[in-house]
Amino acid sequence: MSTANPTRRRLLLRAAAWPIGSALAAAGLSACAQQTPVRLAVLGGLTGPVSDLGLAMRDGVLLAVELARAAGRAVELLEFDDAQNPNKLPEVALRMASAQVAAVVGPVTSNIAQAWIPLAQQHGLLTVSPAATSDDFSGLDDQFFRVSASTSEYATQSAAFAVQRRGWRRLALIRDDSNAVFTRSWADFFATQARSLGATVAEPVPYRGPLTPLQAQTVLQQALEQQPEVLVLVANANDAALLAQLARQLQPATALFAAEWASSRQLIVRGGRAVEGMLVAQFVDRNNRSESYLLFLQRFEQRFRRSPEFAEVVAYDAAQVLLHGLAQQAPDETLKATLLRVRTFPGLQDAITFDDYGDSQRPMVMSEIRNGRFITLGA
Known part of the structure; x- marks a missing residue:
């Protein structure tokens, strides 16, 4: 997948390995970096058999973070590759904790989420998944939220x-x-x-x-x-x-x-x-005509020179939930408490409302492939 700035992409891919001290020192060199940036992490299969979903998710989150920075937010994105391998996750969780990330977007598949949720709980890593929908994760009081409905x-x-x-x-x-x-x-x-x-x-x-x-x-x-x-x-x-x-x-x-x-x-x-x-x-309507979705399409295509898929849309929604939550977080309030207090967040196509356990609803859309395109079918 091409991007408008390959050099920046390579730097972001290395970001997870940067020592925290050097990252802060680099930030301090900029006259506009008056505060330590909030660190968000993206967790997905950036390599391996389903890397198309992991990379798509990463790009959706990257756009949300870049737009936040353009609006004056001090936000940094760190990328962590799970390679669709649950055995990699304990080491990933330790690196995230060492990097003092505020929250995590991901993972994109349920088998990785199953292994990740206990680690997120152990390390206090508030996680919002775009698309891990298994019912095994429903109704649990933990650090795991999701912007899609259940299986x-x-x-x-x-x-x-x-x-x-x-x-x-x-x-x-x-x-x-x-x-x-x-x-x-x-x-x-x-x-x-x-x-x-x-x-x-x-x-x-x-x-x-x-x-x-x-x-x-x-x-x-x-x-x-x-x-x-x-x-x-x-x-x-x-x-x-x-x-x-x-x-x-x-x-x-x-x-x-x-x-x-x-x-x-x-x-x-x-x-x-x-x-x-x-x-x-x-769980994304590709023919949606809402103003927010059309603006997202325009921005995404300008940034990445391609059209977004479902993973980019739900990942952008997940990142926006975290960015809105961090902006409304009260002193001495955990981010989890903030998300549960605010409850409802804007989404590109539908509002995202969490229940007491961080579960939410997203309408299913049925489509048919015609002439090489997904065509949304009526209700």
């Missing part, structure tokens, strides 16, 4: 759309258990809802991604043995694209449906003609 909300709504709106009665699921804390619960909620509406749902076919073409063919053949009307893919964009390509070869009449994890442009880029007509659940 149960999205999966049950997806099942209702598939059965009631499209009339499908035979469904098969494929799920990626490398992110099992998300995919298993999504598949379970989807299947339960679809069956309650009279559909037949085969037992999900699991795998651990990333997929090779040979593995994908094996997984697909197992799912297609059920002769489903629709194949539901609970997978990331790259794997969903590969599965779609092979499905079009093996059984082209079968409809395709993807959970929101796959809803980045990588699905279209890698899937090509094979993903045309695929339904994709989303």
Whole structure:
């Protein structure tokens, strides 16, 4: 992905390793740096199998921080790469604590969030996730907030759309258990809802991604043995694209449906003609016409020379929650207490309102891929 300032990007990527003393000394050299900047951290898979989401999240946060600095806020962004590997997180948490970050945006996937939440609690790292939606995180009094709704909300709504709106009665699921804390619960909620509406749902076919073409063919053949009307893919964009390509070869009449994890442009880029007509659940309305969202699109495209995806939007929202919260934080008040006191924060498309446990709601949007674009479907 290109940016308007590659040198600055490289500096930001090294920022997590800067000694705190040298960072403060550098800040002191500037006549305009009259106060120690507030440090925000972004935590995501900046390398590894789903780096498209991690980098997209980082860019959404980076834009929010740059706009805050342009408005006179003393804010610094530090980047931490989890490489989609939970084993890296204890060391990451220690580095964040040493850097005295005020709060964290991330992670973007539920399997990383599952390992991160206890560490955030241990080190007092207030965390706002853009897209870790597993129900395992709901109703917990901890340091973890999120700006998207839970898996149960999205999966049950997806099942209702598939059965009631499209009339499908035979469904098969494929799920990626490398992110099992998300995919298993999504598949379970989807299947339960679809069956309650009279559909037949085969037992999900699991795998651990990333997929090779040979593995994908094996997984697909197992799912297609059920002769489903629709194949539901609970997978990331790259794997969903590969599965779609092979499905079009093996059984082209079968409809395709993807959970929101796959809803980045990588699905279209890698899937090509094979993903045309695929339904994709989303929690961002790409056709939204609100003033705040249109202004965000303009600013993002000017800064990064590309259009944002869902991860950039929800990450920007998460960063804005923290920036608004820090601006309203009272003396001797924790940031967590501030977020729970303020409760409602502006979002690009919808207001973000937290409950007592830092959970929130974000409407699901159903889309269909047509002519290489995600087209929002009406209610």
